[in-house]
Amino acid sequence: MSTISTKDKRLKHKEDLRKKILEVAKALFLKHGYDAVSIRKIAEKIAISPTTIYLYYKDKGDVIYALHQEGFKMLSAQFVVLASVEEPFERLKAMGRSYIRFALENPDFYELMFIMRDPINFIDKDCSKEWEEGGQAFESLLNTVEDCKSHGYFSQIDLHHMALYIWSTIHGMCSLKLQGHLDHVVKTNFPEAEKDLTLEGAFDTLVLILKSLK
């Protein structure tokens, strides 16, 4: 009886420490960016030896990948509430705005999820995981585009091509913005009257174009 309870305690402690490591990694990540997530810094903040972390995560890529997953859960949560929007084109617009807001409010997470190569390398290396979270987000987009098609939108373009096209455009805008390229181009190549261009403004151009594809 007591053997089981102590065993459970041990297991719980293991789980807790695993969580704690991730929690500290996330805090460092949010406060000081990607570079601050070093095994030694995590260990110091949690008052354990750096090598202990390797008993809970295979390597640094494993820790980073766990954060990567957290990001996808956050984004998915934002998408779920949009399922209530009935009109498909309105839902598509809402998804776009939601995606952009996520990128602007969580630039570090966005970088980890869609720009950095490390986490996707970790997935490819460890083929066991099928990485549902990623596929699920794109599935949401596919469904919405399909609904748009059944309402007369994008009739001359293939469903999967269209979904990929929309994602590419919005991701392109977000990544150019987050890496500072957008601001740079606006500063040096845009006329005075248009220097106040925002990401949302760029998105409006996409909406205008998509609307014309009815």
Next chain:
Amino acid sequence: MSTISTKDKRLKHKEDLRKKILEVAKALFLKHGYDAVSIRKIAEKIAISPTTIYLYYKDKGDVIYALHQEGFKMLSAQFVVLASVEEPFERLKAMGRSYIRFALENPDFYELMFIMRDPINFIDKDCSKEWEEGGQAFESLLNTVEDCKSHGYFSQIDLHHMALYIWSTIHGMCSLKLQGHLDHVVKTNFPEAEKDLTLEGAFDTLVLILKSLK
């Protein structure tokens, strides 16, 4: 008399070493990727002390930025030859294909130029340089889009918004491809019949949409 010639020799040697450092950095970069470009590895291959490099480049960011500039010169060179294409929409398509080809053939350079944050940080830090190369490439796009507009294309969309839109879309496609996201999505979310999607195929969707905006 001899003083001048030896002075010149010294200057030339300085220039040569500066070039040599960049040359070795580029070779390492192309052969083993970004991570291989370490000050120590460059120095070893060139048989000088690592610290000597700091007499020729301010820091590693400076070396990386020099490579970054080389990349923009390569891309610009590709764009120049396209100026001969008379019909503006044809020229726009050619530019797009050229851009995509550059990304696929020089993925490391593309990453350095449009994905990594380090080089643009270096520019922002050292405000003296106005970074002509970058602005020039976007200027080419602006000119072509303007020509398209005068031929009846994109009439309902602002010139600068349109140019940015096109760049965002193509950059989005390229960066998703290079970071492995595109292949991943195609593998897990595309039907069997469309699993052979290429970057050029995705580009065709953009062309189809742009054509419909006449």
Next chain:
DNA sequence: CAAATATAATTAACACTGTTAATATTTAAA
């Protein structure tokens, strides 16, 4: 309960990284 065995955590070490200060060497000027 004590000894043997798993489990967990630690220390020490390796091979790297960018970068700076102090020192030595080479070249040009007085």
Next chain:
DNA sequence: TTTAAATATTAACAGTGTTAATTATATTTG
């Protein structure tokens, strides 16, 4: 030839991820 300037080097600092060997802590068995 001595002095001054430019150039290059060594040594060192403060980090990084990661592994092997070792110690400490529980758990199970005799």
